[in-house]
Amino acid sequence: MTTYKRVSGDAVEYEVFARKTRAEPLHQVGSVVAPDDDLAVAYARATYDEERWCEMAIVRKEHVIELWQPGEP
Amino acid sequence: MSLSDLVLSIADNKQMLGLRYAEWATRAPSLEADIAAAAMGLDDLGHSRVLYGCLEPLGEDPRGLDRESDPESLRALPYFDEPWSEWAQFVAANAILDAAFTVMIEACVNGSVEVLQHRLRKMLIEERYHFLHGRSWLRSGINPEPLNHAWREAIEWFGPPDGEIAALHKGGLLSMGPPHLRTRLEEQLETRAPKLQIDWKSWDGVRRRGRPGAIDRRTFEMLRGLDERKPEAV
Numbered sequence: 001m002t003t004y005k006r007v008s009g010d011a012v013e014y015e016v017f018a019r020k021t022r023a024e025p026l027h028q029v030g031s032v033v034a035p036d037d038d039l040a041v042a043y044a045r046a047t048y049d050e051e052r053w054c055e056m057a058i059v060r061k062e063h064v065i066e067l068w069q070p071g072e073p
Numbered sequence: 074m075s076l077s078d079l080v081l082s083i084a085d086n087k088q089m090l091g092l093r094y095a096e097w098a099t100r101a102p103s104l105e106a107d108i109a110a111a112a113m114g115l116d117d118l119g120h121s122r123v124l125y126g127c128l129e130p131l132g133e134d135p136r137g138l139d140r141e142s143d144p145e146s147l148r149a150l151p152y153f154d155e156p157w158s159e160w161a162q163f164v165a166a167n168a169i170l171d172a173a174f175t176v177m178i179e180a181c182v183n184g185s186v187e188v189l190q191h192r193l194r195k196m197l198i199e200e201r202y203h204f205l206h207g208r209s210w211l212r213s214g215i216n217p218e219p220l221n222h223a224w225r226e227a228i229e230w231f232g233p234p235d236g237e238i239a240a241l242h243k244g245g246l247l248s249m250g251p252p253h254l255r256t257r258l259e260e261q262l263e264t265r266a267p268k269l270q271i272d273w274k275s276w277d278g279v280r281r282r283g284r285p286g287a288i289d290r291r292t293f294e295m296l297r298g299l300d301e302r303k304p305e306a307v
Contacts, residue, residue, distance in 0.1 A: 036209055
């Protein structure tokens with residue numbers, strides 16, 4: 001039986017954002033894990049390309065600045 | 074050799090590349106890499122269909138009746154004759170050979186033939202993701218043997234400096250000839266090809282490969298839709 005890993009090497013998590021029309025805002029469609037930006041781009045495209053997005057972008061999760069989290073006031 | 078022969082060579086190679094990518098869709102080092110292998114396989118099989126579809130408007134279809142019965146009638150590189158047994162072979166094909174085919178497609182798109190300008194342009198966009206995937210894995214370091222193997226076959230596939238590809242470039246049908254194609258590939262990959270001695274006298278100019286051979290009969294029948302891949306016994 002195959003044992004699946006998310007990534008080999010140093011893993012960085014990326015959030016994937018996309019939208020179908022210019023009128024709608026970008027929203028999070030998922031995440032990928034990759035050791036660098038190039039591979040993250042390739043993985044995001046391969047994983048989330050099933051819909052006709054007019055825009056897709058990825059951002060390193062560590063670069064997202066959180067104001068508060070669930071459960072915090 | 075005509076431009077149709079070249080387009081058929083790109084099509085046959087992309088068909089085999091797509092098949093070999095797909096074989097790794099459950100064997101790559103990570104789940105993301107599995108998905109990427111499947112997606113790239115689908116892309117390249119799709120590209121091969123578009124390329125076969127260009128043969129008729131080009132006015133000359135070099136496919137003979139032997140393509141129904143003879144695996145050696147296919148014009149794919151020796152690199153695709155056997156399934157890849159290690160991930161490094163996948164990476165070398167992805168980084169070097171897939172990029173070499175893309176550089177040739179770029180030469181077609183920027184050449185003077187309208188049908189190729191229009192129909193092949195979208196491939197360049199899709200191939201950008203294959204390139205990023207291959208280059209990233211290449212940078213992570215792989216066994217040099219398949220890498221040298223892939224470089225040799227890419228340079229052989231571009232052909233001799235004074236061969237038919239050079240003539241197609243001279244006639245304006247392609248925007249690049251063999252030396253430019255090689256330089257463009259090296260620039261993209263930010264690396265130099267290894268020093269290679271190529272015996273052009275024994276090189277097969279129709280199949281664009283340096284040694285004889287072909288895929289096995291079963292794979293050939295599967296490509297023709299006459300056989301199915303059976304699950305391996307556990």
